[in-house]
Amino acid sequence: MEGTRAIISRKAAVWWPSTPIRQCARPPRIVSATLIRAGQLTVINRGIAEQKGRLEFWVCDDISEWSSFHREIASRDGSRHHAIAVDCVPIMDIVNEFGVADYMKIDIEGNDRVCITGLAPAAAPRYISIEMAHSDGDLDIQRLFDLGYRGFKVICQNNAWHHGTVMNMGFYRRGSNHFVVRGVRRLRSAIARCAFGRRLGESGPWGEKTSGSWHSVDHARSVWRSLRDLDRRLGTQGLGWWWDIHAKK
DSSP, rough: OOTTTHHHHHHHHOOOOOOOGGSSSSTTTTHHHHHTTTTTTOOOOEEESSSEEEEEEEEEEEEEGGGGHHHHTTTTTGGGEEEEEEEEEEHHHHHHHHHHOOOEEEEETHHHHHHHHHHHHHOOEEEEEOOOOTTTTTHHHHHHHHOOOOEEEEEEETTTEEEEOSSSSHHTTOOOTTTHHHHHHHHHHHHHHHHHOOOSSOOOOOOOGGOOOOOOOOOOOOOHHHHHHHHHHHGGGGOOEEEEEEEOO
């Protein structure tokens, strides 16, 4: 939930259909009674699922960001984890209750597709972002296109929210631990921190504040395909990059 303050400041609707706040191992600093009393933040203590009901949710005790409805995600790298029962609703129940958002940030560790699949085109906000699935992210890109999105950006979340394109994939193919890449990342992170007060782990900019130009759906597929192929080539070493797909209508 890092970065929520920046989203609130632009009066976007903020929904967090992931780890219930009371279950977070490290409660987000910016979730405060002051923001809630001011009407700037509504915390919805529900998960997003295909249908209404209670589901098993796996809380990662070591890294709270890995908490997920999928045990294999919460337990990655041997992380300690435990299960709780969470009340869940379809995403359209939330939309019907609060209205269509200006921007929807979706990052629910394995269930992003459940969220966008459950959206109706008329309920899809002008701006949206989801975490990119390395293996089959093309399915999510197609779903966003079907929802009416025509502008796309693939943003690297752990490289100072840099815009990935077919022209700069050579940089990312070097790997996240290459000495040149490490130097560039440190420089970009320092600029983001000093100039904008941003820190690694935050959601980062959204909408027109994101870096780079908007591209076509075919361009987004090409970038995803390059990253998928790189991930396959690296095998157990892992890609080392964390990407979000941003889209606008």
